[in-house]
Amino acid sequence: MATAEDTQEVTREIFTNIFNNDFDGLQKIYAKNIDLSPDILDEHGMTPLQHASYKGNEQIVRWLLARGADVNSGKHKYQYSALHFGALSGNPRVCSLLLAAGAKSELANSVGRTASQMGAFVGNHNCVGVISNYVPVEEVSCFAVPESVHSDPVISVELVQPIHKFIMMTNIHPVKVALDIPPVFLVEDNPTKVYKVLHSLSEREIQKQLEANEVMAFKFHYLSCILIEIAKYYNEKQSDSKEFFIKKVLKSEKNYLEQFLKDCIRMFPYRDCTIFRQVKTIFQH
Template identity: 55%
Template sequence: MAPANDVMSEVEKDIFAKIANNDVNGLKNTLVQQKIEVDIYDENGMTPLQHAAYKGNKEIVQMLIDRGAEVNSGKHEYGYTALHFAALSGNAQVCHLLLMAGAKSQTTNSIGRTASQMAAFVGNHACVAVINSYIPKSDVDYYTIPQGLETEPKLPPTVAAPLHKFVMQ
């Protein structure tokens, strides 16, 4: 179960309210002025990133990721991650953004379902396609290291990042 944050500061409440209202500029100003940590929690153990993902707000999700938000937070009371919420919102672009930032697609919630399974359950097929076709960068990196009796890797290490980015477009 999540750590309940029954005593949120006014600034924390303001951050969650601005996300709920899709107030991108207001949120940006608050984060800059207050210099506050972005991985704060509400009463359900949800972070601002999880709220933004649920709202399907790509701009706020990107802003929070750029400020160091943890994409795999596991403190929600039912084990939902930002990727679960993005999948439920139906915004495939937000799902892609979270995956590119390191979200783990195989994480399960309290009922044993992945983000892709939750998206399928509610009919968000574009999200299912994005999540299921995602290739983690670590899978590409595997080919930059000689395996077994190989003396050379299959790919030069310098091409791993651009290749991953190209494949995931």
């Protein structure tokens, strides 16, 4: 029977292995102690997942999550979550893993800072971008389910993952967006279907009861504008509609980009939003 001293020694070994990024050593300890919880605590109330997140070790984070580690453990004495530590690590992939596992981005530490705010404070803007742009895949997959037995789903199941990846991009320069549009978005009636999803997601962000996310609402609208613009060239039988759009943007042909962006702003339906007034003001100067 394990003594208290034995348990303390095992605990120390676990956190030492995580500190040293020793994944093999960590696995061996858990293999020898099959009943050991993935949520054991150190003297500060930190779990192995929080330690691994702070180290930015994607492999260990993924493994601990698979073992059922509590992604929102709140026993740290300063109330830092695993996502707080992930944002501090500077590894955006770790932040993505935590968010996909259900990490709550709105949780604040003892000084009232969220994970995104802590990431920004230390200059890890790539992590901030991932957290700020994260959308649960369920918010897209619901469009692949018919609303009733007498209706068809808005999109096919095959479009769920490409759309989910598309809406979570953090670099939204029009050229980057164009390059990242999957070819499947442009075939048959898929442009219209994807547009409907983006429009619905934008509307959903505005109508959130607790706190509307105007920035995300405008982002979805903006992405839909680029998609439809490229789809228009595709329908006009351009040899490569994405390349055609990119060339027009880069060459600034007849102020093409400026006019496109102005039209995009003008078509945003939520005129009372702060984000609408801000972007409109920018293009008036």
